[in-house]
Amino acid sequence: MECCHKTKERTPEEYKALIHRLNRIEGQIRGVRGMVENSCYCVDILNQVAAVKAALDAFSRELLSEHIHTCVAEDIRQGKDETVDELVQTIQRLMK
Secondary structure (H helix, E strand, O other): OOOOOOOOOOOHHHHHHHHHHHHHHHHHHHHHHHHHHOOOOHHHHHHHHHHHHHHHHHHHHHHHHHHHHHHHHHHHHOOOOHHHHHHHHHHHHHOO
16 A cells, blocks of 8 residues: 655564554454444443553554654754654644
């Protein structure tokens, strides 16, 4: 799937950690769907949704940290100041 205007080379360890987190989140989402299909109590489903949201937030924090330490730092060293604007916009979207 072609979705990006830029790409990033990730170490095998970084790739594995990100995919592992996403697989767990995907399992949580399937669990929520199962709860709806099984007519579980609303509050129980909402608790699971909160757990999914927390997992996605943790994934975002991990990815953002890695992005700052690699992509942003490298671009700043190369004088690409527009990367700071991109970072600010990204953080603003994450904080909505």
